[in-house]
Amino acid sequence: MRLGVAVLAGAAAIAAFAAGSSPPAGALPVPGRDWAGFGGPAEQHYSPLDQIDEGNVGRLGLVWSHDIDGGPNAASAPVAVDGVVYFAVGYSVIHAVDAATGKLLWRYDPQAPQRAGRKMRSAWGIRGIAYAQGRIFTGTIDGRLIALDAKTGALAWSVQTIDPGDAAYITGAPWIAGNKVVIGFGGGDFGPVRGRVTAYDIASGKEAWRFYTVPGDPAKPDHAASDPVMAMAAKTWDKGSWRWGGGGTVWNAMAYDAKLDRIYIGTGNGTPWNRKIRSPGGGDNLFLCAIIALDAKTGRYIWHYQVNPGETWDYNAAMDIELAELDIGGRMRSVILHAPKNGFFYVIDRLTGKLISAEKFVPVNWATRIDTASGRPVETPWARFPGGKPVVIFPSPVGAHSAEAMAYSPRTRLAYIPANDQARVYLDAPDLPAWGFKPGQVINNGIGAAPPGMVLPPGKSALLAWDPVAQKAAWRVPQTGQRTGGITATGGDLIFQGQANGQLTAFAARTGKPLWRFDTQNGVQAQPITYMAGNRQYLTVMASWRAMGPSGRVPEYDYYTTRRRVLTFSLGGKAVLPPPAPVTPIADDPAFRVDPALAAAGKGLFAAHCAICHGPAGNSGGAAPDLRRAGAPLNLEAFTSVLHDGLLVERGMPRFEDLSPAEIAGLQHYIRQQARTALAAGGSPQAAARIAQEARRLHADQ
Template identity: 60%
Template sequence: MKLKHRVLTAAAAMVLASAAGVAVSQRAGTPDGADWAAYGRTSEEDHYSPLEQINAGNISQLGLVWLADVDTFDSFTAPLAVGGVLYFGVGNSVVTAMDAATGKQLWQYDPEVAKVAGHKMRAGWGTRGIAFSQGRVFTATRDGRLIALDAKSGKQLWSAMTLDPKDDAYISGPPWVAGDKVVIGFGGGDYGPVRGYVTAYDIATGKQAWRFYTVPGDPKKGPDGAASDDVMPMAAKTWTGEWWKLGGGGNVWHAMAYDAKYDRVYLGTGNGFPWNQKIRSPGGGDNLFLSSIVALDRKTGKHVWHYQVNPGNTWDFNNAMDIQLATLTIDGRPRDVLLHAPKNGFFYVLDREDGKPISAGQFAPANWASGIDLKTGRPIENPKARYPGGEPFVMFPSPTGAHAVETMSFNRKTGLVYIPEIEQQRVVVDPPNLAEWKYKPGMFVNTGLGAPPPGIKLPAGGSNLVAYDPVAAKVRWKVPQNGLLNGGTITTGGNLVFQGLNTGKFVAFAADTGKQIWSFDAQNGILGNAITYTVRGKQYVTVITGFRSSFANTPNWDYREQQRRVLTFALGGKAKLPTVEPVEQPIQDDPDFAVDAAKAKIGAGIYNQSCVICHGAGMIAGGAAPDLRKAGSPLDAEAFKAIVHGGALMERGMGKFDNLSDAELEGIRHYIRQRARETAPTTRANTVATPK
């Protein structure tokens, strides 16, 4: 990965120099706001900064100070800033350190993931973050390594392999620091038989400290010799059938948090594998610890308490979204609470001491349940939501979730949480021949659900920026937004909420009212959240541009044309982005290519199980990967095989699917041509006769 640094304007350099006069007072006033040293800034993970040098009153003076182009295939990430140095990881976990005030590159580390990841490259994701502690930067790789780097030099200090190289597990989420330990989970619960766990390592040495399994294993094998041994017999009683043959799932693929007061690590566990409980656990049961918040003792990894958000989860509702810590005054007394807005549309306020629910208001449309019974902690489910007897159910929210991994933020002054909310429906239904469902290996998505019946048409859906009051347990205001996915939020003591949008704008809202009060044309959609920090008393705001989706958007950010950049702002900034001329990528075709409908049907089955995640629903890409209709390689059988089967583009994030036969590869090529012609503009050049 290469960075191209753009030079500061003279005016921006003068602004930086003038900051020296306010350095002492700024740091003294907000001593804990100088750095953004963790995913959510501090171990509270609330994405809140007390800095107020940039505020709602002077936001109109905020301007670009410097920018740097990032040559990567995926930049859905947020940086860290410590001691005037900016750190970030993108793509194949390539970590870069830059001077936070000028953008000068200090060092770069490439773990060369594509050379060793093998079949794990098929997951198709980059990295969503890094961690920092004790002069070390921590990054995790898709192939399963957890790596510690010296923050000054970028030199590797240690590396620990956390996964079995043979299974379908991979890492896309950030590491999480907990005292003298760094903790890592992994993904893969949609792809194959993997059993969830998290592992803690000593920050200084990389030696494994403990491991906690999130779901029970094969009961015939006995204890795992892990920190979870004492609770696995209890968890196993909530499962039925032979779930261990399918791994169980429960992967902790993203959110965690460290509670310094209680010295605990909180895990947000994932969905089961497959999603459909009738296959995974045919006799029902709660299936612990799927879809749960699990509290562990930091020193030992032992279970302290758990709260299961979705017992017997059968919808891909999971708890990989933000886990934030706060102290709120509830019923007249301070309560140590955990704030959590998972996929299912309800906002949970839990007591951190014992995990009991305090409130669970609805922050988004949800029809799978009418509410949460606070006495039992269990949802009041709609019986139809489990699609009994194979009856399709049109569900709010969809498995994408009412809140995905784009960050929410909690402002300690306004008392509001700012959530990038999604409103989308999905039909959930059993697959044909439910009893005969089989796991299909090869990093394909194996949900255990069927295709929606013909005739059911769903609206496109939408999104909002929602301000939720966790004390009153209600939405205070919401701002309608474009499309489905928008960027994560941060909030500040200056009455601001910063968010990147899929429109290509980087914007600021008034934290108390939701009024948009500032906007910058970033020339690209943004999913990662911004950060804010100070250098020599001057407050900066940095965001990394880049957009990816499994669905087409308006505007639609073409994978090849995205302006992936690091953008840094400060008061008085005068730098400008270069002018970008729009490039229209035409749909490719060859009139001599005759589509074979039978072959295209084979290709459609493969595409819609796996390729769709990156290359887009209906083969209309949403920025995560190239639009195959516009690519030339599918027109050339040898070139296509070299990429898909041979792994020629693994450095750019495209996996090596050497499990596909020549017939399957040919089927995909025919399906690509079929969809290209179906979606091409109706012109003479694009109208090609195909055999019947």
């Protein structure tokens, strides 16, 4: 085993910390034994552990499972330190369990849904947590950053890091950067939100620094004219663009570079997406869709690299930022590896922010190439849908690579990407001249709906191994469905990944050959983690699918009977899961008469308010109920109590107090209409394909 190297690295890290300050309370995570943050021990989603390897992975078995009851989402990445696994479910409900047995040690519920209000209409829950200095850190949908005592679950401190009254919310993981914890937020699709990150002192929760990612109102102190960074950014926007918020939220990945004491943040799309509204005079719109290097101690700007100048397609640079040391041209370079939504794989110099290379890793037609001299894309003539006319663009807003974690193995020197291949029709929204945020809107991004009959083929997904030096694929494994799960690489030359079809798989890291599989009985979108407890290597993953279902089948995962679980494996594990429960039948009342006019009105309301969680045309992926199977829509009074009165807020169902009785009735009739359609289809493959196609047409990017 090569564990000794990892232990020495952990000792070096402890010594380095001691040289700078007094030791913190609580266990220090040991790189190679523990997994303390979203990015893993070295911001690579890689562990050097090799007790489980290519030769013995066939003996990997389930040790324990823990059924989850904490709201709709369980697609978060756990952390594991000193023999304890910590994970978040639903709206940041934190659990601590014994890594060897699965015994629950404590549970903390921040009561986020009760405080979130309208923010619940946009967000799904938390995607990751962090450990440092004996504390567990999580963000919440209502905008708090919370620190808990890792031994007891007691609240250490809590700060409100965003304005409770705006559209922002937190779903991303906090990031540990030295003695600070850094947090961003999302929400740029839902209101006039201005992106930023804030760093807090780990011990006290006191704010250390804040960095805004886009310009703001010049009249306000947080956009001082004397700030040279904001002044530089403002020159790339139209005057007055700040009224729309700008976007550029840091809603997902970051990376801490201990070697340089820097934090790299990845920013999101503009608010709204369409630059013709946001900044009609053009411009790069800094710092949208960019990686920004900041001094971890002070938040001082160091450099930026903008992936998509003048972003207009919802192409984020908020995907994983992997850190690596690569031999490029006979010289070792400290680099960032980045595979954002736009379909190019980037290798960027960490010291300077200069582009080294970039190549397409999926089909792309918005740009022909990235010019290495300038670092800028060479866009195609149709990329910005000139004249506002419909254009098919690859990739779609889902992205060539989305929020599911990629990985890099320093052993194989390959990056591993959960890659997607799908398109979207882009055109201007019809209200472009008078665009604005409207009361009660869910998403109004300035992009129009695809014309009738313009239906795109279903998307595809794959596990892709990519050589970042040669900038070409090493191997590719096609997978089920339009999206696939997060990835972890190990020193045993293994790649662990869950998929939409419920299979947790170990692949040979050098060839992509599947070596082991386990049926989790649910889709797996979350990244697995691996760690040591005692002298035994474990693998833990959360099984809960939150996107569209894995195929054209109807139903997909049943919210009511499919269990959402934390699963832990080790060599020689003998535990088994109980058999899956039967699927909940379509609910119906033969006496109910569907009013076609009401159903037609409800169709638009469903697409605007409900589809983001319950799936296009009711085809839920399983993280939220398939409303065709729900009892409440059979009874208008019960349905009203859920929608209007907020009966199920604690379970993660938002309150829609602004819906009128007529609108609620329209939604009821539309859901009943969809239930009748599904009953009439009888589960035939042809009908299922037709329903799935309609779902994609209505909401292709959800």
